Amino acid sequence: MIKKLVVTAVSAGAAAALVIAGPSYAATTPTLAGPGVRVGYGSVELSGTAGPGATVELYETAIVFDDLEPADDWANGGGPVTATADSSGHWRLQRILDSGFYFQVVANGVRSNKLTVRIQQDPALTLSSSSANTVDARVEASPGQPTLTAQLQVNLSGSTWTTIANGETGDGGVFTATARNVPGGTHAFRAYVGADPSNGVLAGYSAGRNLTVLGAPATRLPAPSGGVEFTKVQYRAKSLNGEWVVVTNRSDATVDLRGWTIRDAAGHVYTFSSTFRLNRAGSAYVHTGKGTNSVAHRYWGRTGYIWNDGGDTAVLRNSRGATVDACKWGAGSGAATC
Known part of the structure; x- marks a missing residue:
């Protein structure tokens, strides 16, 4: 079949304009919206617009990787994650978040458009007092990520929170x-x-919990975890003994450190x-x-360096294996103040 050309005449003295009829539509640019922050591990709802009846395919990446690829529908055996406008x-769909x-x-x-959704820590706290003044x-961090700063705080005055134990999350958060x-x-x-900005994780607090502590009242609070903590790490050095970590007793009493350990991320x-x-x-x-x-x-007695110049974590544990303090750093000047 021969298509007809539609010719429109113009006013005298002007050239004739030749107009060929073409498609009357263009692809609709889809939109994407969702929350900027999800509190704790769980799902978020994503929604937006597209052409009526269009299939919308989700692309995603953890913030730490920043490499958008088609999302995998792992909950249903694999394949693309789609919605139909x-x-x-x-359109709308749900997606689970375990990081930003x-x-x-x-x-x-x-x-x-590209959407950023960060995740805020929503820790769960379990408490007990089985002996006097203890x-x-x-x-339990949520999301359950290791090597994050963790603290236990108490409020005695009704307005001020005081840290009485600190350290770092371990396996499973x-x-x-x-x-x-x-x-x-x-x-x-x-x-x-605490936060982990590289993974899009924001710091957060648990809900407050009341506990009746056994024992007599006291006039002052203890220093965190008995008061022993890291104060400085010299991680870049020209000799093995020029590389060191300092532990300081900030409590009001001598502390027996027998069986306590210091360890690195490796x-x-x-x-x-x-x-x-x-x-x-x-x-x-x-x-x-x-x-x-x-x-x-x-003196550790090592024949090779311990602390990494590009970033590492020093962890202090007591004789029972509980984390007492942790000091984490990235690439920097060569010394970290904890």
């Missing part, structure tokens, strides 16, 4: 701690879990000897190399 062009994510959708070969705490010398009576407690472990005690307000340097131990200087 209704007659008015609206970037999202985008594609419809008829056209991409939508609180045992278990914090769990942090356990025992706080001693806590005043007897009923107090409010909460847990804090699992190298230093154990304090059975005779080592750290005096009140005292500090001890733990050098990587070999030497003669003294009160202020301890």
